[in-house]
Amino acid sequence: MKKTTAITALLGAGAMTTGAVLAEPVEDNLVVNGQIEMTTWTERSDVVEGKLPEIISGWHFRGTETRAMQSDDFDNPGMIFVEDAQESWFTPVGDAGKSCASCHDDVAESMKGVRAVYPKWNEDAQEVRTLEMQVNACRTENMEAEPLDYTSTEMTSMVALISSVSRGMPVDVATDGPVSETWEAGKELYYTRTGQLELSCANCHEDNYGRMIRADHLSQGQINGFPVYRLKNTKLNSVHARFKGCVRDTRAETFAPGSPEFVALELYVASRGNGLSVEGPSVRN
Amino acid sequence: MAENVRPRVKAPRQASAGEAVTIKTLISHPMESGQRKDSDGNTIPRSIIHRFTCEFNGEIVVDVAMEPAISTNPYFEFEAVVPEAGDFKFTWYDDDGSVYEDTQSVALA
Numbered sequence: 001m002k003k004t005t006a007i008t009a010l011l012g013a014g015a016m017t018t019g020a021v022l023a024e025p026v027e028d029n030l031v032v033n034g035q036i037e038m039t040t041w042t043e044r045s046d047v048v049e050g051k052l053p054e055i056i057s058g059w060h061f062r063g064t065e066t067r068a069m070q071s072d073d074f075d076n077p078g079m080i081f082v083e084d085a086q087e088s089w090f091t092p093v094g095d096a097g098k099s100c101a102s103c104h105d106d107v108a109e110s111m112k113g114v115r116a117v118y119p120k121w122n123e124d125a126q127e128v129r130t131l132e133m134q135v136n137a138c139r140t141e142n143m144e145a146e147p148l149d150y151t152s153t154e155m156t157s158m159v160a161l162i163s164s165v166s167r168g169m170p171v172d173v174a175t176d177g178p179v180s181e182t183w184e185a186g187k188e189l190y191y192t193r194t195g196q197l198e199l200s201c202a203n204c205h206e207d208n209y210g211r212m213i214r215a216d217h218l219s220q221g222q223i224n225g226f227p228v229y230r231l232k233n234t235k236l237n238s239v240h241a242r243f244k245g246c247v248r249d250t251r252a253e254t255f256a257p258g259s260p261e262f263v264a265l266e267l268y269v270a271s272r273g274n275g276l277s278v279e280g281p282s283v284r285n
Numbered sequence: 286m287a288e289n290v291r292p293r294v295k296a297p298r299q300a301s302a303g304e305a306v307t308i309k310t311l312i313s314h315p316m317e318s319g320q321r322k323d324s325d326g327n328t329i330p331r332s333i334i335h336r337f338t339c340e341f342n343g344e345i346v347v348d349v350a351m352e353p354a355i356s357t358n359p360y361f362e363f364e365a366v367v368p369e370a371g372d373f374k375f376t377w378y379d380d381d382g383s384v385y386e387d388t389q390s391v392a393l394a
Binding site: 074075077080083084234 | 289291293295309311313356357358360
């Protein structure tokens with residue numbers, strides 16, 4: 001792999017002069033349950049042309065034990081939440097007396113491939129919708145139920161369930177056509193420095209992935225593995241909750257989860273991972 | 286009172302006589318340690334699973350005393366020798382008096 005040689009060459013010079021800490025992504029293969037073969041390290045797509053030499057899932061930036069946890073559903077604590085959502089799938093809520101299954105039947109069939117293409121343009125609503133927005137649209141319009149809080153455990157578990165049936169399929173979100181305006185807005189945000197530390201997403205996840213930021217191993221910030229079960233807070237974390245945490249870490253006032261800014265950012269960041277496998281729910285630290 | 290407690294077991298359905306098989310168990314449980322305080326400064330009462338046992342045809346395979354330092358969703362992985370066809374019975378004892386059970390049958394290959 002090209003990047004490996006480049007970094008090894010750099011390491012000699014770097015160690016002498018600046019003493020920069022480099023920690024490489026680990027070369028390994030992810031196969032879940034001995035069945036689902038994941039693409040976690042691949043050629044760049046057009047989206048990141050000239051920006052990233054290769055696209056690498058966050059899985060490669062985590063430790064051996066953490067990586068192993070994701071390779072078996074029994075060991076993956078994220079699957080506990082998926083099971084909870086499986087129950088909610090069949091539970092009628094709202095005045096219409098419908099459950100998810102009333103319309104969508106078997107989640108493994110009806111939702112296969114859905115995670116891979118979201119965020120996605122919704123023609124009727126004339127807006128870009130994330131999976132969370134779509135779940136809430138279903139709840140309010142079809143089930144006549146209260147919408148779920150954007151980053152609530154119930155919502156994130158449902159997204160994890162929908163994601164779990166697409167595992168192994170390549171992320172393939174559209175960047176042109178009706179979504180292009182939102183995509184450009186997301187790209188703008190990605191490269192905008194925020195907060196007292198004046199950091200953009202790109203400063204860490206494009207310029208410095210593979211390096212350590214204090215005790216953290218910087219990844220490319222790919223979101224193909226979301227929702228993510230994090231060992232540090234022992235729960236599933238949604239994309240927007242993670243964005244919020246990142247922006248907060250730059251010491252800025254953050255956007256709200258579900259805000260148009262984060263929807264745009266999610267679309268752009270998702271497109272940077274086009275070609276990686278859907279991994280959610282993944283395990284990270 | 287712990288909510289959403291669900292035991293899970295992964296054990297082979299078949300084994301040859303005398304074979305040591307790997308068994309994995311996990312129970313979803315918050316394992317509240319009793320050391321934490323809520324936002325008003327009141328102690329959150331301890332609520333953990335304090336004992337876990339595995340039996341094979343009535344004979345104890347493991348009997349574990351669990352303490353408050355054990356994390357959320359306790360996970361055990363151990364090996365057990367299967368001398369004959371039979372049932373593994375798994376039991377978790379909660380502080381609140383609840384007992385959660387699961388059984389898994391193993392046939393001889």
